[in-house]
Structures are given as C-alpha cells and as structure tokens.
Amino acid sequence: MKHLLGIEGLSRDEFYLLLDNSREMVEISRRDIKKVPALRGKTVINMFFEASTRTRSSFEIAGKRLSADVVNVSATGSSVTKGETLLDTARTLSAMAPDVLVVRHSASGAPAFLARYLPDTAVVNAGDGLHEHPTQALLDCLTLSEHFSARSQGIEGLRLAIVGDVLHSRVARSNIWAHLLLGNEVRLVGPPTFLPPELKEAFGADSSQCRGRLEVYYDLKSGIAGADVVMCLRLQLERQSQHFVPSLEEYSREYGVSEKLLARYAPNCVVLHPGPVNRGIEVSSEVLDGPRSLVSKQVSNGVAVRMAVLFLLATGKDTGETTIA
Amino acid sequence: MPKANQKNWKLVLDGEVIARSISRITYEILEKDRDLSRLAVVGIRTAGEVLGRRICDRIAEIENVRIPFGVIDITLYRDDLSMSRAQPTLKGTELPFAVTGARIVLVDDVLFTGRTIRAALDAIIDFGRPARVELAVLVDRGHRELPIRADYVGKNLPSEKHQALRVRLKELGADEDGVYLVQSAKEVNK
Numbered sequence: 001m002k003h004l005l006g007i008e009g010l011s012r013d014e015f016y017l018l019l020d021n022s023r024e025m026v027e028i029s030r031r032d033i034k035k036v037p038a039l040r041g042k043t044v045i046n047m048f049f050e051a052s053t054r055t056r057s058s059f060e061i062a063g064k065r066l067s068a069d070v071v072n073v074s075a076t077g078s079s080v081t082k083g084e085t086l087l088d089t090a091r092t093l094s095a096m097a098p099d100v101l102v103v104r105h106s107a108s109g110a111p112a113f114l115a116r117y118l119p120d121t122a123v124v125n126a127g128d129g130l131h132e133h134p135t136q137a138l139l140d141c142l143t144l145s146e147h148f149s150a151r152s153q154g155i156e157g158l159r160l161a162i163v164g165d166v167l168h169s170r171v172a173r174s175n176i177w178a179h180l181l182l183g184n185e186v187r188l189v190g191p192p193t194f195l196p197p198e199l200k201e202a203f204g205a206d207s208s209q210c211r212g213r214l215e216v217y218y219d220l221k222s223g224i225a226g227a228d229v230v231m232c233l234r235l236q237l238e239r240q241s242q243h244f245v246p247s248l249e250e251y252s253r254e255y256g257v258s259e260k261l262l263a264r265y266a267p268n269c270v271v272l273h274p275g276p277v278n279r280g281i282e283v284s285s286e287v288l289d290g291p292r293s294l295v296s297k298q299v300s301n302g303v304a305v306r307m308a309v310l311f312l313l314a315t316g317k318d319t320g321e322t323t324i325a
Numbered sequence: 326m327p328k329a330n331q332k333n334w335k336l337v338l339d340g341e342v343i344a345r346s347i348s349r350i351t352y353e354i355l356e357k358d359r360d361l362s363r364l365a366v367v368g369i370r371t372a373g374e375v376l377g378r379r380i381c382d383r384i385a386e387i388e389n390v391r392i393p394f395g396v397i398d399i400t401l402y403r404d405d406l407s408m409s410r411a412q413p414t415l416k417g418t419e420l421p422f423a424v425t426g427a428r429i430v431l432v433d434d435v436l437f438t439g440r441t442i443r444a445a446l447d448a449i450i451d452f453g454r455p456a457r458v459e460l461a462v463l464v465d466r467g468h469r470e471l472p473i474r475a476d477y478v479g480k481n482l483p484s485e486k487h488q489a490l491r492v493r494l495k496e497l498g499a500d501e502d503g504v505y506l507v508q509s510a511k512e513v514n515k
Contacts, residue, residue: 001412017414024398024415033451038401066401308415315406315413 003115003123004309006132007177015181021308022142022301028065029303039068042099042314047090048126049075049105054275054299055126055135059102062306068314071098086110087117094118099314102126108170122313127170136274137174139305141182143297144229147270156182161217161224161266163189163257164233164282165244167196171274172233176203180212188216189223190255193244220255227266232257232273232283252281259286270294334491338480338504343463346479347376350461351383353477354430363456365393365427369445370416372434375496376463380432393422402444424453430477434492436462439473464504466490482506 001014010018028036044063048056056072063070073093075081080089086105093101100122103111108129115123127133144155160179166172166188179186180203188195195216200206205214217223224230235242235251245251262269271283271292279285287293338346358364361384368377374396381394398416400406406413431445442460449455461477466484482504484490489507493499 017412021413021415024417027417027419028401031452036401036451037447038403038406311401312412 001312003111003125004134004313005112005115005123005125007134007137007174007181008132010177010181012181015178018138018305018308018312019141019145021312022138022305023145025304025307025311026142026301028307029300034065035067036065037067038311039063039066039099039314042066042068043097044068044070044100044102044310044314045093045096045098046070046072046102046126047093047104048073049080049086049103049110050127052104052127054302055104055133058299058302059124059126059306059310062303062310063100065303066307066311068099068310086113090114090118094121100124100310103128105129124309124313129170130168130173131170132174132177133170133274134174135302135305135309136171137178138309139298139301140171140175140231140272140274141178142301142305143272143294144270146297146301147294148228156184158182158228159185159187159226160229160231161187161189161227161269162231162233163220163223163255165194165235166190166199166233167194167244168236168239169233172231175231176214180205180210180214183211185213185215187223187227188214189220190218191245191251192218220257221261221265224257224261224269225265227269230257230262230266230269230271232271232277234274234276235278235282237278248281256281257283257287259284259290262287262292272298275299333508334505335507336503337482337490337506338464340502343479343502343504346463347379348383350477350479351380351387354380354459354461355384355387357459357476358428361388361390361392363426363428364430365395365422366430366432367395367397367420367445367449369431369433369441370396370398371497372463372492372494373432375494376434376461377430377432378496380430380461393427395420395422397445397448399441399444399448402447404440404444418448420449420452424449424455427453427455429455429458430461431458432461434463435490436460436465436473436475436478437468437490439469439471442473443471463492464490480504 046059060070098121102124104126105128108131110128111123111125125134148155162172176186200214203214204210271287273295366377366381368374381392384392397418400413400415459476462475463479465475465478465481468486491505491507493503
C-alpha cells in the first residue's frame with residue numbers, strides 16, 4: 001500500500017488490514033502515556049487547502065501519538081495565497097523529504113495528481129472535492145464494528161441508509177464503496193435533486209462483480225425501514241446544497257431524521273453523522289444526543305484510524321504491487 | 326505452514342522437554358520471591374503469549390492463585406520497521422493490571438539478538454514503572470546484539486547465525502510441541 005487515495009479500488013484484505021490495525025490503535029489513546037515510538041524520525045505534512053477542524057487535528061494527533069514530526073500547512077497564510085500552483089507547492093514541500101503528505105483540497109483528484117508527481121512520498125487523501133474521504137469511511141466502519149462486535153459477521157450483511165445530499169458528499173461516496181466492498185445493502189435516501197439516476201451506474205452496482213446492493217429511495221420512511229444504520233449527511237449550506245432544495249424548512253420536514261420516525265421504521269438502528277451537524281435540519285437534536293447516536297465515538301475513532309493509515313503508509317517498504325488507486 | 330517432519334528440520338526439543346522446562350522455570354520464578362502479591366506474567370505475542378499462559382497455569386496448579394497475565398505486541402516498538410518489507414499487522418497489547426510497582430516476568434520463546442526484548446521493555450515502561458522485570462525464555466540461542474540476558478532459561482542451544490529455530494506449539498495449531506533447528510535461514514519463511 002503506497003498511497004490512500006480512496007476506498008474505491010481497495011481490496012477486502014487491504015480494507016480489513018486498515019480496519020484491524022485501527023482497532024488496535026484505539027488502545028493507545030486510552031493509555032496514560034499516549035505515545036508509541038513507531039514513526040520516530042518520520043515526517044508527516046498536513047496540507048489543508050480547505051477548512052477543517054476534526055480531520056486536521058485528528059491527523060495531527062495521530063501523527064504525534066506515533067512519534068512522527070507533524071507539520072501543518074494551511075492555504076491561508078501560505079504561498080498558495082501568493083499564487084503558487086498546487087504542484088509547485090507540493091514540490092517545495094516534497095523537497096523537504098516528508099514521508100507522508102496528508103492532503104485536503106476542494107478539487108476532486110488533487111491527491112491523486114500529487115501522488116503521481118511525488119514519487120517518494122506517500123499521499124493520503126483527507127477529502128478531495130466531491131470525490132472521496134477514505135479515512136472518514138474507515139472510522140465510520142470502525143465505529144460500526146465496535147457497535148456490532150457481538151454479531152458473528154461483524155459489519156457484513158448490514159442494511160445502511162445514507163440520508164441527504166449524496167451528490168455533493170465525498171463522505172457518502174467513500175462509505176458507499178466501503179459498504180459495497182463488504183457486501184452490504186446501501187440505500188441512498190433524499191430528494192431526486194441529490195440522487196441523479198447515474199449514481200447507481202457510477203458505483204457499478206449493477207455489475208456482477210459488485211458484492212453489495214445499492215438502491216435509491218426518494219421517500220424517507222421506506223428508505224430507512226428496517227435499517228441497521230442510518231447515516232445522516234450534512235446539508236452543505238456553505239456550498240451548493242441549498243440550491244437543490246426548495247427551502248430548508250421543507251427539506252427538514254421531508255428528510256429530517258427524527259426519533260419518532262426512527263422508533264417507528266428502524267427501531268434498532270444506530271445513527272452516524274460525519275459532522276459538523278446542522279441541528280434540526282438533517283437530524284434532530286433528540287436523535288443526535290440520544291442513545292442511538294454514535295457521533296462522539298466517530299470522532300474519537302478518527303484518531304485511531306488515522307494512526308493506522310499513517311503507520312501502514314510510513315512503514316513497510318512498498319513493493320509497487322499494492323498501490324491503491 | 327511447514328510440516329514438522331520436513332527435510333532440514335531437526336527436532337532439538339520435544340514436547341516432554343518443553344513441559345519440564347516450563348515446570349522448572351515456574352518453580353524458579355516462585356523460589357526467587359515468595360511474595361506473589363505483585364507478580365504478573367507478560368507474554369510477547371505470539372509464542373511468548375502461549376508459554377506465558379502455561380507458566381500462569383502451572384503457578385495456579387502449584388500455589389492455587391491466579392497471577393495477572395498480560396500480552397504485548399511489540400510491532401510499534403520495533404527498530405526495523407522501515408527495513409521490513411511486509412505491511413505489519415497489529416495484534417494489540419493488553420496489560421490488565423497495574424504495571425507500576427509490579428514484579429513482571431516477561432516471557433518469550435527464543436532469545437536471540439535481544440532486540441525483541443528491548444522493544445518489549447520499552448512497551449512495558451510506557452504503561453508504568455514496574456518494581457522489576459525478569460525475563461524467561463524457552464530457548465537461548467546466543468548471538469546477542471544488545472546487553473540483555475535471561476533470568477530463566479529452558480534450554481541453552483548454541484547455534485550458527487544462519488540457522489533458524491522454529492518453535493511449534495499446540496495452541497498455535499501444531500500437532501505436537503517441538504523446537505526445530507532449520508539449516509538454511511531461507512527455509513523458515515517458506
């Protein structure tokens with residue numbers, strides 16, 4: 001494994017290697033001394049061209065708990081505002097010989113582009129445009145695997161409903177790839193403007209190689225009926241989401257996830273949300289702060305997952321055979 | 326998984342000798358300090374975990390007390406992470422007792438360069454400050470690269486550096502317990 005650019009294209013073995021190692025990393029954060037020497041002398045550069053609190057800080061904490069030297073670069077206050085191109089910025093940073101480059105960028109494919117031009121650096125996608133956010137899908141799966149640890153098949157054979165703006169969500173995309181890889185039933189729920197007909201085809205859901213099932217529902221009640229997991233997506237008010245719905249009030253009335261609905265249609269489900277949350281719009285406070293919510297677990301698992309990713313990419317020489325596209 | 330009766334594999338310790346070694350090591354541990362209140366056994370994954378459990382079971386038979394048992398995975402403490410080829414799989418560390426003030430007996434199957442023990446000591450010390458740490462190994466084959474020695478040794482087996490020792494234990498899927506000497510180092514990885 002040389003880079004982690006997306007969940008798409010990961011093999012099951014690679015996916016489970018990341019997930020199993022993440023599970024073991026959880027324990028380190030519970031120790032009195034939350035630090036192991038695994039990445040001593042390695043350098044991790046966090047290059048964030050987009051605003052981020054939890055992802056950036058959890059990558060930083062993850063690197064530090066593994067004893068790596070972590071450098072944060074954000075777009076504002078750097079040479080990017082002076083007009084430097086992405087490649088020039090990356091080449092400059094690369095000349096300082098980091099072992100891992102963690103990239104968030106508003107352009108889909110930016111991490112893949114950098115991976116192609118920086119041969120000696122492992123690139124981790126921390127969210128690129130509308131494409132993927134692989135560590136979020138991994139931490140969602142880690143959270144679910146803790147919750148469903150008593151099940152013999154673990155997190156396989158689950159019914160997952162993803163509710164909201166799937167079209168603009170890289171979190172949804174990475175999760176769809178992950179759960180199709182696991183052979184799960186994935187339901188995409190939302191208004192038609194968020195669920196264009198090409199979606200199913202884009203994930204190869206109709207091909208014979210696809211292990212899981214992907215279905216589209218425009219009605220919330222039938223979409224979440226019998227679900228084991230309901231994943232609420234953030235309505236991205238700072239971006240384009242609001243132009244795809246008539247009004248926030250109407251959206252909330254039709255697609256807002258409430259405890260009343262869950263109790264009736266998916267009484268045993270757990271709820272995930274990648275954050276930050278618009279309380280009262282995509283999900284009610286009652287659900288979010290209630291017993292089904294795994295949101296705070298998601299955040300604490302974020303560190304463990306990122307430790308596992310940094311550890312795997314920064315150690316073990318790559319043979320060139322397991323590159324992840 | 327290689328067959329135990331493979332060519333080039335020479336049996337050097339059979340199941341009976343291993344059982345007697347474990348027994349003797351257990352008595353030596355108990356003799357060294359009669360106070361068992363602070364004693365804990367820690368096995369290094371994977372073979373050391375099995376042997377550590379056997380020592381705990383023997384102590385339970387002899388003294389009728391359950392000694393706290395922990396396991397450590399030294400992967401995150403290795404000094405050759407950037408040299409190894411494979412992508413490492415973590416198996417986890419569990420030390421379900423207070424490390425600070427404990428008398429810890431660290432258990433591994435083979436003592437060779439001493440680097441594994443060095444890593445294990447670092448891992449233990451990250452959990453607290455033990456009163457003392459002792460080392461028990463089934464086989465000491467020499468060729469130390471660090472100033473480390475064992476307090477309890479099942480068998481001293483001087484070997485050539487290019488040779489390899491393979492420990493097979495029932496708990497890890499072997500038909501019989503046994504320690505084998507393998508002539509060429511390449512054979513081990515097959």
